[in-house]
Amino acid sequence: MKPELETPKVADDAFDKHIKDVEAGLDSHKHLANGAISIETDLEAALLQHAGRFMCQVNTRSFKTESTAERLVGPSVFCTTDSLWEAIDLAWQMNKLVKVAIEWHDVTYTVPVGRRKQRKQRVIIDASSGRVTPGHLLAVMGPTGCGKTSLISALAGRLPTGGRLDGNILVNGQPRTKSFRNVSSFVMQDDELFHNLTVWETFMVAAQLRLPQSMSKEGRVLVVRNVIAELGLSKCVNTYIGNAAMRGVSGGERKRANIGVEMMSNPSLIFMDEPSSGLDAFQAQNVMEALWNLAHAGRTVIATIHQPRSSIYRMFDLLFLLSEGKTMYFGPAAEATSYFARWGFACPPQYNPADFFLDLISMDYRTSEAETESRARIELLARAYRKASTEGKASILDTAGVLDTLTGIPNTFSFQTSWLRQARVLLWRAWMQASRDKILLVMSIVQVVAIACILSALYSSMGYTQKAVADRTGLLFFICISTAFGNVLAVAHTFPSEKSVVNRERAAKSYRVSPYYLTKLLAESPTRLLQTILFVCIMYWAVGFNPSAERFFIFICIHLLQAFAAQALGIAVSAAANSEKTAQVAAPGITVIFILFGGFYINSASIPVWLAWIRYISFMYYAYVALATNEFRGACCWICDPVPVGQSQGDCLRTGDQILDRLSLGGYETWQGVVGLVGMIILYNCIGYVNLRLTKPRYQPLQALKKRQ
Ligand SMILES: Nc1ncnc2c1ncn2[C@@H]1O[C@H](COP(=O)(O)OP(=O)(O)OP(=O)(O)O)[C@@H](O)[C@H]1O
Known part of the structure; x- marks a missing residue:
């Protein structure tokens, strides 16, 4: 068309x-x-x-x-x-596209529903069968909740675990294996892209990670140009992807950019979930045209679509109609109207066939009579289709000869680029992400400067009186708390959304976790360093901390190490959390516990033995030890409060060492706190890395049927 x-x-x-x-x-x-x-x-x-x-x-x-x-x-x-x-x-x-045909037989997907005792199995896809060959665009259509996403996810091998998937799925006549991912790509409904990159940069990053390393720079540029031209994105190559907070490309362009990223590895088989959702009619048309082009360049394209307008409907080569998980029709889209007319459901002339089919196969829950009637109709159509397909009367696309020409697909699924190349590209991207988020950057610096100024005003020139001892220790611990919350929460708010993009890229074998993790830490370090230097420089001298220059520089180091530890804790918690909300609830909760065991609020002698271990995994404890010993160790000449003549000075703390003894930190030196902080940075980062590796999405394995029916 x-x-x-x-x-x-x-x-x-x-x-x-x-x-x-x-x-x-x-x-x-x-x-x-x-x-x-x-x-x-x-x-x-x-x-x-x-x-x-x-x-x-x-x-x-x-x-x-x-x-x-x-x-x-x-x-x-x-x-x-x-x-x-x-x-x-x-x-x-x-x-040299590897031509890929996919066929599936009796694919059935069931999930357990209800509470444990009354648990039942709900059939989401009921014995679905079909075949798509190269050069064709298959549209999977049906009312909302009919199982469209479940079906294409099952075919793409991307169905989340939790149910049971039975049937046979064959790729070029062979059972689907892991290497199937070499030649296929799955474009999800949500557009998961980095918002701070332009369309061109997004594609170039994908090209550098997904195309063979042996390909020259010119070669990659050509591929990117081609994808941009194929998807009609030329006019927005230099526009940022954007998000809700930052204006970027339009919804349709973002969808096409999402498709383009998956296109970069030149997949032969493309699955798309609702490529036109959330777009206006014109944008939807553009996206579907792009899909048509991809299919007719020799690829196999399977897309779910909700309610296409008639011009879009005419682009479909094949149509799969689903209702309540049952197949209502599968065959050439152009023959669907005559198929339904044979069963007495003729589409009126001048009517959009897509609208007609959806009305026909949707459940109507408005009244009980309407529900009974629509259910009976759907049952009838499901039976009719089963009968037609078992008797070989269902209209199918003539694929005779096509299957014989198909070859096997490469039997490996590995990274296209070396660890170093991945690290280089990811470092660049992480740096762009960190440095281009101007609002976040400015806000975090304004926040740090504001806190430093307020502290300077509140605690200005604390002096060396006995009252100043409490002020000084209180201020040191407050600094620990503010650094902890500032960093842990910043990560918990940004990392989960980044994680979903990373998971998608990992599913496509774009890169290993280790270069991603390391480069993320590296790219964010300059911001942390800048924040630390600004904060300490403004506040340190104004409040009158230990005037030795050496102590000043050590203070900066401790503060920086604590910021890194807090960042690592934020990543460790966010990587383990299954959603953004979980991360945002868990991260402050864990931080509060670490603060409690930080050595300021409760004396270590008062902590029950069975809980004492928490102190040793609390970065707050090491930060407080390091800052307090850096401030007080060896300092002297604290002034005692005046007492009436003849009374003793009693509790007066004259030296920094006495103050440390009072804080139960007498046995510690600064280096011990520093070593503890370094240990916590390593520990939390190891946990974060392992969590990230372990929490990659798991997909439902296929229970192959013994015998094909
Ligand atoms: N793991 C699961 N547990 C329980 N119910 C599930 C599960 N997966 C899917 N379902 C249900 O199966 C039905 C089909 O879901 P699916 O997402 O495939 O529908 P869909 O046709 O793509 O819907 P939409 O057009 O709204 O995106 C829905 O009612 C959904 O709630």
Whole structure:
């Protein structure tokens, strides 16, 4: 249904000859001012077209002029002479799409529902069967809650655990294996992208992580350009992805960018869950056109869609209608109306078939009569389809011969790039994320400066009286608390949403967890360092802490280490949490417990033995030990309160060591606190790393049927 351009076919065995011909004539090409060459003959144009759309940046929407060359590649072609042959080579490689057909037989998905004693099995997908071959777009349609997402997730191997999945799923005639992910990609309903990157940067990051490392930079750029052209994103390449807080690309463009990221590895089989949801009619049309293009370039595309307008409906090659998990129809979309007409449900003329089918197969709960009637109709249609398919009367697409041409798919599923390359790309991305979030950056600095100024005003020049001892220890512990909460909460609010993007990228084997984790820590360090230096420089001298320069620098180090420990704790908790909300509740809860065991509120001698261990895993404790010993150890000449003549000075604390004894910290030195903090940074980060590895999404395995029916 997309008649824009009929692609001329150049036979495979003619390819070498074309290269030679063009090579011979290359010198006669008109060289453009920017070093590009213009393509002038039909032969070259055909070659370019054949070599692939991966070739050059081609304005796919400008096929207006009469010359075949221009019609094919647009009025301007911009391959530099240097990259031309590499581009052809790359295009040739990339065009070797592994053609993938998927078929499924009696796929049934059940989940347990209800409380333990009355637990029942609910059938979400009921014995579904079908087949899609390369070059086709299958739309899975049905009323809300009918099982569309469950079906495509089951086919893509992305169904969350918790139920039972039975049936057979075959890829190119073979049982689906792990390597199936080599050739397929799954685009989820939610657009999970980093909002601080532009469309171009998002694609380049994906290209650097997902394309083979051996590919040159020019090659990757060409692939990205091609994807951008294929998805019609040229006008927003330099726009930020954005999110609710930051204006970025439109909803439709974000959806297409999401598709583009998955496209980067040139998948042969693409699953899309509701690609048009949340978009206006025009945007939805654009997205579906992009899918049509992908399918008709030789891929197999399966998309769920809720209520398409008629122009979108006409793009579907195949239609799968589901209601209550049961198959209502599967076959060519163009034949669906005549199929239902055979059963007495004729679609009125001038009516959108999609609307008609949805009305036909939706449950109507408005009255009990309507419910009974709609249920009976759905049962009838389900039985009718079963009968038609078992008797071989269901209309199916003629795939004779197609399956025989399909080959096996590569039997490995591994990373495309080395650890170092992954680390380099991820470090760049993490740095962009951290440094471009200007509002967050400014707010966190304003907050730190404001707290430092208020503390300076409140505790200005505390002096060395006995009252100042309590003020000083109170202030030291308050600084620990504010650093802890500031960092733990900042991570708990940002990390969970990042985790879902990371999980998606890990599912596509884009990178290992270790480079991601390390580069995240590294990229966020400069901000923490800046915050620490600002805070300590403003407040330290104003409140009158220990005036030794050495102690000042040690204070900065301790404060920085505590910030790193708090960040690591935030990651450890957020990585273990199954949702953003859980992380945001758990992180402050754990911090409060660590504060309680920080050595300020309760004397260590008063803690019950069975709870004493918590103190040793509390970073607050080590931070407080380090800051207090740094402040008081060896300090002298504290002034006793005046007492009436003849009375003793009793409890007067004259030296810093006496103060430390009073705080039950007499046996500690600063280095012990510092070592403890370093230990906690390592411990929390190890826990965070392991949690992140362990909490990767788990998918429902398929219980293969013994015998295909
Ligand atoms: N693990 C589960 N436990 C209980 N019910 C489930 C589970 N998974 C899916 N369901 C239920 O199965 C039904 C189908 O869900 P699914 O998400 O596949 O529907 P859908 O057709 O994609 O819906 P929508 O169009 O609203 O996105 C829903 O009623 C859903 O609540």
